[in-house]
Amino acid sequence: MEYGDRGAVVVLRWRGCLSAIEYGDNGAVEILREEADELPAADPTTKQKQQARTPPSRHLDEEEEAACCYWKTKRLLLLPDELYGQFPTHVIDAERTQVAGIRYYNDLYGVRAVINVYEPKVKKNSNDLSQTGIEINNGPKGLVDSIVACYSVSPSSYGDSFARFHVVWSNGMLNTSCVDHDCPGFVQTSHNVGLGGRVQPVSVYNGPQYVITIFIFKDPKTKNWWLAYGENNTPIGYWPNSLFSTFGDKGKFSFWGGQAYGSTASSDSPQIGSGHFASEGYGKASFMRNIQIVDQNNNLVTPNENKGFSVTTDKRKYTVDGYKINKSGMHMYYGGPGNLV
Template structure:
């Protein structure tokens, strides 16, 4: 690990964020100059009016995003009916000993990992590529899920830059599914880390490698699921959003995801990359990885998962390699280029 370069973080100035407020990123692309012009302010106000969020102050980050400071109790989360009388939890409380009786499986109360950061090619605006950690509960076709990592998602963010994201759904994304603060649900508490922020550095093949540390943990006092980036609390998904996940997660996943309508029986297959865009085979410096994999179970102790296995549902197009032997710390690599005339037609 000594040779690995660590990500310098998100392009966001903490000094511009007021205590007691949170912020919404409005994606407009690069804006010339340091001042926000009149046309841009009109556009911002229209968006704020749509979500009924009067901005206390608007600032521009170094990468061109417009950041609006909003009263913390007027953030979109509180439009959700389940959060009508919700009181914001300031920080993750220390978990007491717990006892959970299960008929089968394991109760997961948290997961974490270090995710290698890349900027994969995304073929069309309605597709996205992500690397993430997710905790789930429920049947295969109707599960609840909370997820976080990095993504290139033109439809949500309006560009093809790599950004920090959070996501949740209560029905396997059939009718529900929400990125960041684009709908009521996730409660942001951080005044220095914005969901949707751009990573100022990404990994290059045979070049410097960058990674981010993501952690999701249930507060067993409240049942809320806390999201951490680099050890800092961003906010939480309230217990009241869920049914199964209000008690525990029944599975944890680490890896890559490509969302496209051109997958499976559709030809040609999408050309959207996963990870570095290379089929796995060389390893560090070429392939996207996740390291320092840990789960938190009902023993309330972070540990490497005893039962884990690699899986990919498009193995001709995207590959995975799980390295458990000959290394001090188990890790796995994943990725691929999608469409290929021979392997992935």
């Protein structure tokens, strides 16, 4: 693919997803339920089956549950009205991409979030996909380096509608993109989490809610970018710094939220998140909480709310709402039904 004036990073990245080889059964990526008294028992045959399992996720305590339900609503700018002309054109391809989330600009040495997991509906006869995750980027327009960790639903790639865990990297200068182990790049040091593996269980609308925790950060000594998973930040693997051209020693902008991509993502848009608008709140709308960044002193800190803004390509289909910032980080609801109302 040649880089054009619009959507180079997203298009290249998701073309990689759409053309990714079918890995078969890489093992289930399991997330523990947030009610501690209902945690599933460990399968003693897991290692023998070589199935990937995630570190246990921490359940929400009463204070956190209350915080999820009563996040302070603050007005964030919406992309179509106030910021469309200011939003970097290398991120949005309006014909093939829909987004709903938070874009953040600052010096970044890592990004982290606790992510509510759903299985958004994507039409099986389309080439579209819907993904939710975190990413960190650097580089000028058309030459952006990017690292992404997410779960996505892509029936055209896997023949099913399951949420699957993926990592993606791209080098804008070399016009290179790769998903999971589709090509050399990501070095996996632990197989507790299977790349391309199914994420389960998933949240139920107005029912049990499940989360995963993802952390991308730069090792200040080796300069490699690491992926950690779970509440204890268990290292899964790393992207060698040599893969990238424009990252330098840090990222310059990031995104937390959901994206839909494909040939009909704008005309016949799939769901993002739970498939419900952000205003429906906890248990109904997808959320991200404890969004944090790594600063120049290698500390996890709360983002500066003046350096971030919400983005939604079409607020008739997707919204971002009800967020707050506290000592634990940034929180938000996001998503929507697309055209699958």
